[in-house]
Amino acid sequence: MHNDLDYLHRAVQLAHEARQGGNLPIGAVITLDGEIVAEGKNTIWAPTLAPNRHAEIEALEALSPGLRARAGEMTLYTTLEPCMMCLGAILVYHIGRIVFGAYDLRGGASCVLGYMPPAFERIFADVKWIGPALPQVCDELSREVTELVIERQRWMGLG
Numbered sequence: 001m002h003n004d005l006d007y008l009h010r011a012v013q014l015a016h017e018a019r020q021g022g023n024l025p026i027g028a029v030i031t032l033d034g035e036i037v038a039e040g041k042n043t044i045w046a047p048t049l050a051p052n053r054h055a056e057i058e059a060l061e062a063l064s065p066g067l068r069a070r071a072g073e074m075t076l077y078t079t080l081e082p083c084m085m086c087l088g089a090i091l092v093y094h095i096g097r098i099v100f101g102a103y104d105l106r107g108g109a110s111c112v113l114g115y116m117p118p119a120f121e122r123i124f125a126d127v128k129w130i131g132p133a134l135p136q137v138c139d140e141l142s143r144e145v146t147e148l149v150i151e152r153q154r155w156m157g158l159g
Helices: 004-020 055-062 067-073 085-094 118-124 135-155
Strands: 027-034 035-041 075-080 097-102 128-132
Touching: 004 027, 004 035, 004 055, 004 097, 004 135, 027 055, 027 067, 035 055, 055 075, 055 085, 055 097, 067 075, 085 118, 097 135
Parallel strands: 075 097, 097 128
Antiparallel strands: 027 035, 027 075
């Protein structure tokens, strides 16, 4: 039987694959009944610029439509605390549990908990939110994400 750290380590592998592909090192895995049912990795920069292609969104979109009715039983594992866009998507899908590896002090959504519109707060009340669950590995990925984003913003003349 797998445990949370096994699935987070798989998300870390996907994060490394994302980095190798020229993207931010962020990975995500969705499980149901102890099995991986979807995976995603960040693809916002390559092969083409697509700012919405976060790892969590990629994993959610990879879910089989036939499994979506059981989303409340699923766990989404991600190397980095979800951003507001990803948290919104996770809530719309009604994923029951979120396990993240490291805090995202620059863009993580935990700062909005308790301040979301009532409909989202009601959905979130049913979500089990766990993290940081693997900071010894994922904190370094988080630092790398921040550095790469700042570098890219400077390159684009935005920072």
